[in-house]
Amino acid sequence: MLSYAIRRAGGAAVVLLLVLTMVFLMLHAAPGGPETAYLGNNPTPEKRAAVLAQLGLDRPLWAQYLTFVGSILTLDLGSSLTTGTPVSELLADRMLVTLELGLVAFVVWTAIGMLAGALAAARRGRALDAVVRVGSVVALSVPSFWLGLILVLVFGLYVPGVLPSSGWATWDEGVGEHLRSIVLPAFTLGISAAGVIARTLRTSMIEALDADHVTFGRSLGLNERTILSRIALRNAVIPTVTVIGMMLGTFIGGAVLIENVFNVPGVGQLVVSSFLAHDYPVAIAATVWTAGTFLVATLVVDLLYFAIDPRIRAQFLERSTR
C-alpha cells in the first residue's frame, strides 16, 4: 500500500509540475506579456522597465520559470498587490472555508446518492426505482448556480429567516449559525454529484446482479438480502468510485461557482475576485491551490480504489511489462 501510495504521489507531483508549467506559459503567452496586466495600457517606457525589473521579467525565461516553480514549492507566495496582505495568510483563511463546504457537500450527497442507487437497484422496476431514475437525471441536470439563485430567491425573499440565503457564518458566530449557513451552498454544490452517483451505482449493481457469481450464490440458496448487500454492492462500489474520481474536477469547479452565488468567502470567490482585480500573486496561488486540491483528492480516490479492488493490488504487484 505504501509503495503504491508513493508511486501515485510521484505521478501526482509530475502532474502538478505540468500544471505549474501550464500556468507559467499561460501568463507569458498573453499578448504583451504578464506585465501588461500590471501596467494597464500605454505605459511609459521608464515605468515599464521598472515594473519588469521589479517582477524579474527582464531575466531569461528559464530563470523566471525556475523562480516561479521555486516560489510555489517553497510556499513563498508574496503579497497581494491590492491589500498587501501576505498571500499565504489570505489563502489559509479561505481554504478552510472551501474545504469544509466541499467535504460536507461531498460526504452528505455521496451517502444520499449511494443509498438511492442501491435501493433503486434492489427495487428494480418498481415505483421507487422510477422515482430514483427520474430524480437522479433531474439532479444531475440542474444547473447548480441557477438552483442557487432560486434558493437565494426563495430563502431571501419568500420565506426569509429560515435559512441564511447568503454569506458565511464562522464558528465564532455560534455552531448553529455556522451550520445553518452551510446548508444551502452544500445542498447546491453536491446535488448533481448525487445524481451521477445514484445512477452509476444503480447501473453497476444491476450489472453485478447478472454476474455468474451471483447466479451461483442464488443456486446455493443465498437470500436476496445477502446478495444485494454483501455481494452486489461490494462489486458495484468499484465502478462508482471510478465515477466519483472522474467527477472531482467538476466538483471543484462547481465550488468556484457556488461560492460566488452564495457569497461564501472561500478560495473560489478569491480566485475570481483576484483575477478580475489583476491581483496576480493571489490569483496564481489560488489557482495552484485548486489544482493541488484536485490532485490530492484524485490521489485519495486512487488509494481507495487500491484498497477495495484486490485485482488492482495484484496488478500493481506483478504487472508484466511487455
Add this chain to the structure above:
Amino acid sequence: MSSLSTSLRAAQRPRRLARLRLLKRPHLSGLGWVGLAFVIAFCLLALLGPLISLDPNERTGGALEAPGADHWFGTDDLGRDVFARTAVGARLSLFVALGSVIGGLVVAVPIGLLAGYRGGTRLDNVLMRIMEALQALPVFILALFVVGMTGTGSSEFGPLTLTPEIKVIALLAVSFLPFFARVTRAATLVEVQQEYVDALRVVGVPRRHILFGELLPNVIPPVLVQGFLWVGIAVFAESALSFLGLGMQPPQASLGNLLSDATNSLMIGGWWLSVLPGLAILLVTIGINLLGDEVERLLSGRR
C-alpha cells in the same frame, strides 16, 4: 432442394426483419421520448424563437413587467423582452455548446485513440498525464486566465480576431479534452484486445490505417454518445461562464448573462428573470441526459 433453400431463408427471416424494425423505429422508452421532446423544444426555442419574438436588445415594454400576453416571459429592469433574450441566449448556447463539443472531439479523439492503441506504454503515460494536468484546472480558472490576459471583448491575434464566442468555444473545448480523450482511450483499449487488430498487423496494414480506418469506426459510437451528453454540460458551462462575467458580455443576451442580470432584481421581485431562463437550461440538460441514456442503452444492446 429448392424447397430446402427457400425454407432456410424463411428460418433466417425473423432475425433480419427484427433488425430492420430496429432501424426504422427507434425503441425509445417513455423517458426517452420525454428527453427527445425536451431537446426538440429547446432547439425550437433556439432556432425559431428569435424569428418570432421582439427585439431582444430594445426597450419594448415597461420595466419588470410580469409574464403576460405581450411579454411571455415578462420584461427585465430595462424593459427588454425576456422571452426574446432567452431565445437569443438559447441560440448562442446551442452554437457555443455544439462548437465546443465538436472542437473538443476533433482534438481529443486522435489523442485518446493513440494513447489507447499504445496502452501502458510511455507515450500513453505522457498523454494521459497532460490530460490530467488540464483536468486539474477548472474551466472557470482557465477562463479567468484568458479573460485576465486578453480582456472580455474581442481580441486580435495577428490576423485572427477572437470574438468572445470563439474564446468561450475554445476554452470549453480545451476543458473537455481530458474527458473526451479518456473516453476514447477506454473504448480503444477494449477494441485493441480484439483479435482482428493483431490480424491486421500481421497482414502488414500500416498503423495509421489501423488506427483511423479500422479502430475508429468501432470506437466512435460510444464516444459520440458521450459527446452528445456533453452538449448539455457545455450549455451549462457556457451559461456559468457568462454568469461569472467571463463569457459573453452584456448587452449581448446569453442564458448566463440573463441570470447574472437577474441577481440585481432578485430582491425586488421579478422571479421570472431568474426562473425562466434557468428553466431553458434545465430543459435541454434533462432532455439530453434522458435521450443520451436511451441511445447508450440501444447501442449497448441492453434492455
Add this chain to the structure above:
Amino acid sequence: MRTVVELPAGQAGDTGAGPLLEVSGLDVTYRTARGLLPAVRDVSFRVERGEVFGLVGESGSGKSSLVTALMRLLPRGSEITADRLEFDGTDLLTMPESRMRRLRGREIGLVPQRPMTSLSPVTPVAAQLRRLTGGEVDDARLHELLTDVGLGGLKARLGDYPFQFSGGQLQRMLIAVAVLAREPSLVLADEPTTTLDATVQAQVLRLLLDLRERLGNTVLLVTHDLGVVAQVCDRVGVMYGGRLVEVAPTRQLFEDPQHPYTRALLAAMPSNQARGERLRPIPGTVSGAQLLPGCPFAPRCDRATALCWEVDPEPTEHAGRTVRCHHPGSPA
C-alpha cells in the same frame, strides 16, 4: 455398459419411489428486444434416482436454459411453462420462491460452467465459501471439505482472491460447496469442465463421479462434449433447436443412434474418422432452428420430407428409446 451404480443400503436410491426429477412439456421463452425467443420447447424426460443423466447439444440448443429453468434462476423477462416439473414428487413450478430458495443448495446443487467468474472477484475465497454454504461451516469444516476435493494443500492460501487460483482449483472449491457441503440429492452440472485443460478436465469429472459414489446423489450433466458423455453418463438426452430429439442409454445412443441429428452429430466427431479420412460435417446451419414450425432439424436432415417441414414430430418410443422424429431408425 454401466447402468446404475450399486449404492450402500440406506442411501439415496431407495428413499422414494418414482424418478427424482420428472419434466414434461417444458417450455422456456426469453423476451428480447426483438420479440419472444423460444429456448426450450416441449421437453419431457425423467432422471432416475442415482443415475448420471447427460444432456448433450451444440451451442444454442437450449440445454443451459433448461438447467437454469430447473433451478428457476432464469433472467427477468423469461417465462417457464410446463405440464409437469417435479423434483422428488414436489412441483417446482408452483412452489413459492421462499421454499424454492431453501431447496437450492440443500436439495439441488449446481456446478457452474465458468469457475473463474463464479466467485465474487473482490472477496477472499474462504469468506465466500463460508457464505455460500449458508454460514454453517467453520474454518475446520471448510478445510475438511477442501481436503475432500483434493485441495488440502491450499489451507494457507484461503485468504487469497479467486483470480489467484487456477480454473481447476476453483472448480473443485465450487464442487466442495455445491455438492459436498450439504449433500444435495440432485447435482446439476452445467458444462463443468468446458473451460478446463484436458488433464484437469479428467480430474474434475473423476471427482464428480467419486463424490456421487460416496454420497449417492443423482447427476444431471449438461455438455456439448460427446466424449464426456460417453465416459460418464448412464443415459443421454440429445437436444437440438430447443427440443429433446432423442433419449437413450449411453451405449445404445452411441452404437445405434435413431434420430438423424444424433447420427449426424456422431458422424461429425473427428474421433470417429481415421486419420486422413475426410470428416463428415452436418450440412447447413443451426440458426433459426428454434423458430421453425416443423421439425427443427428438417432443413439439415437427409431424411426430411414435406411432413417434417410442416409438422413437428411427437416423441415416440422406438427401438427402446424415445425419439422425436417422423423417420427414425438406424443408419442405412
Add this chain to the structure above:
Amino acid sequence: MTTTAVTESSTETPLVHVEGLVKHYPMRAKKRLGGRREPGADAQVVHALDGIDLQVRQGESVALIGESGCGKSTVAKVLVGLVRPTGGRVRVGGHDVVPVTTHDPAARRRVQLVSQNPWSALNRARSVKHILSQPIVLHGRASGKEAVAQRAAELLEMVGLPPEYLSRRPRDLSGGELQRVTVARALAAEPDVLILDEPTASLDVSVKATLVNLLSDLRAELGLTYVLITHELDIARHLADRVAVMYLGEIVESGSAEQVFGDPEHPYTRALLAAAPTELVIGRLHGDGLTGEVPSAIDVPTGCRFHTRCPMVAPACTTETPALQRRPDDRVVACLRIEELVGDNAPGTTTGRNLT
C-alpha cells in the same frame, strides 16, 4: 535450458526454421521505498518459451500441442512477428521474421495467421469485401477495383462461400462462416506458411468438421505449409504430419503424428493422450495418469519441468534437466528415464480406471 539441436533427417532446408527460441516476459518485482529492488529478489520473469527448436519443411503440416500456458500460442505470435523473441532465431524461407512494427509489407507476406476467435478476428465495422481486399491491395496481388473484387470473390469461393458474402458484414455470418473468411483473408496475401492458432477451438462439432476438411483441402490444392497450434488432439491428428508436444515452455516430445498419437513415449504425452483420447470410450472414465496442475511459469520446477506431476518421477528428475534425444524411430523425447519406460510399458499411464 540446453537442448540438443534437433534436425530432421532430410537434407533440404526447412521452410520454417526455429532455433533456440526463448521468450521471457519480465515481471515488475516488488520494489522497496525509493525504487530499489528488494535485496535477493531477482527480477522475476515468466518463462513463456525456453529454447524451442522446430523445423517445418515446405508443404508439411506440423502441430504444436499442449495445454493452456505451455507457450504454444507464444510460438505462433513469434512466428508472425507479433512478439519479439528474447533469444534464438526464427527464419521463414531463409529470411528472419521481422516484427510487425517494421513497415515492410513484403516481409509480412510469407507468414499469415488464422486466429482462435472468429467473432473477434474480423472487424465488425467492415464488410467482407473490405476485409479481403485489404491484403490483396497491400501485397499487390491484384490492382484495379474490378480485379481486386474478382480476386476477393475467388478467395471466398476457395473457402466455400458464395460471392454474395462480399457485401455482408461479420455480424450476418455464423461462427463457421466467419472462420472461413478469416482463412480467406490469410490466403489473400498468398503466404507460404499459415499459422493456425486454435482454429477450431470455439466452434461446434459439426462446424469443426467443415473447417478441418477445408484446411486439408487447401493444403493439398495450394501446397501450403501449416503450423497448427492446438489443444484439441483430434484436430492435430487429422491435420498434422508431425507433432511436437509442449509442456511449460519446452518441447518434450516430437515425432510423426503416427508415432506420437499411436505410441506416445514421454510420460506427459501419455498422460495427455490418456486424458483426451482420440477414440471414443464408452462407460469408462479415462486418464488418471496426472494429478495437480501445470506449475507457474514464473517458478518453473528445477530439473525436468514435468517432475512435479510425473507418475514415473525418480530422484534424478528433480535436479537433472533432460535434453531432447533422438530415439531409434527418429522421434525426439526429453526424458531421463525414457529407456526404462519404453522398455517395460510403465503402469498407470494409459489405463483408465474402469467404472463398469
